[in-house]
Amino acid sequence: MRKPCCDKEDMNKGAWSQQEDQMLTDYIKKHGEGHWRNIPKAAGLLRCGKSCRLRWINYLRPDLKRGNFAEDEEDLIIKLHALLGNRWSLIAGRLPGRTDNEVKNYWNSHLSKKLKSMGIDPKHLRLSHYLARHRIHGFTAGETSSAIKNYQPSPHDQIKSSGIASDHHQVSDAGSCVDDDDSSTILPDLNVDMASDSCLPSGAATEEKKASTSLPSEDAVNEKTKDEQYLTSRQPEQPLSPTLPLFR
DNA sequence: AAGTCTCCCAACCGCCTCCCA
DNA sequence: GTGGGAGGCGGTTGGGAGACT
Numbered sequence A: 001m002r003k004p005c006c007d008k009e010d011m012n013k014g015a016w017s018q019q020e021d022q023m024l025t026d027y028i029k030k031h032g033e034g035h036w037r038n039i040p041k042a043a044g045l046l047r048c049g050k051s052c053r054l055r056w057i058n059y060l061r062p063d064l065k066r067g068n069f070a071e072d073e074e075d076l077i078i079k080l081h082a083l084l085g086n087r088w089s090l091i092a093g094r095l096p097g098r099t100d101n102e103v104k105n106y107w108n109s110h111l112s113k114k115l116k117s118m119g120i121d122p123k124h125l126r127l128s129h130y131l132a133r134h135r136i137h138g139f140t141a142g143e144t145s146s147a148i149k150n151y152q153p154s155p156h157d158q159i160k161s162s163g164i165a166s167d168h169h170q171v172s173d174a175g176s177c178v179d180d181d182d183s184s185t186i187l188p189d190l191n192v193d194m195a196s197d198s199c200l201p202s203g204a205a206t207e208e209k210k211a212s213t214s215l216p217s218e219d220a221v222n223e224k225t226k227d228e229q230y231l232t233s234r235q236p237e238q239p240l241s242p243t244l245p246l247f248r
Numbered sequence B: 001a002a003g004t005c006t007c008c009c010a011a012c013c014g015c016c017t018c019c020c021a
Numbered sequence C: 001g002t003g004g005g006a007g008g009c010g011g012t013t014g015g016g017a018g019a020c021t
Helices: A018-031 A039-043 A049-060 A071-084 A088-093 A100-117 A127-134 A144-150 A155-164 A183-190 A204-213 A226-233
Strands: none
Touching (some): A018 A039, A039 A049, A049 A100, A071 A088
8 A cells, every 4th residue: 555645644735825835936946846745845835745746737837828728729629639538638738838637627617518519429529530521621720619510410420430439449548549540541631640750859759658658558559659659759838829730 | 685506626636657776 | 677756647526606596
């Protein structure tokens, strides 16, 4: 049994006070991030290290973009979720100033409902599938919403998606959607070069390894997917724009 | 005005992987 | 090679705020 990361008896829990925020911010500005377990003691906080990390990452970081999600951000989340599933940290990595927690909350509270209201099951939305039906070629940020608005599931869709959604073809499974036969024909339309390793910058190998470790362990997805290789190989926090490399 | 309901989001929890001794 | 500590991630929860009756 793993021992807890800190002695919870003596720890504060719940909402952070302004004073605690200030203490943590001051400490990190002075000493930098990392060594989270030592930070509470060093900064004089009665908090668990993990709690400090979460507070900093999700709330105190100076580069955070707070407030409502823009339409292009929504579009990107929908696209990436269709591609990667609930890999919130990967998705957030494509959205400058957004955190995985924020993206996850936004998806659960807004986007999944929005998709459902449009008759789309967010759990089984397949990027390639729905793009194929709409012949969206090289779409840019801002275009997906209108495409979704026009989306009407047909009996054909339902039959096809029910088959596809079975077993290893779960859309939410990051590994499956790009392995699908039709992805090879659809993804090039997005100008996402999934077929060539040449798109991977040098040094991507370590990131690939990192990404692959978080994949589900099933044999079907054992082989790391090229979308993840590509995504994780990119520098995070790149400006969000219609020319974002993923959707060039 | 008061009580109840619903929604949202910050924070927690537990599991997993990485790293290092 | 292995065991344990630390960091990271995704799922879940709880409480506050606003909406509704």
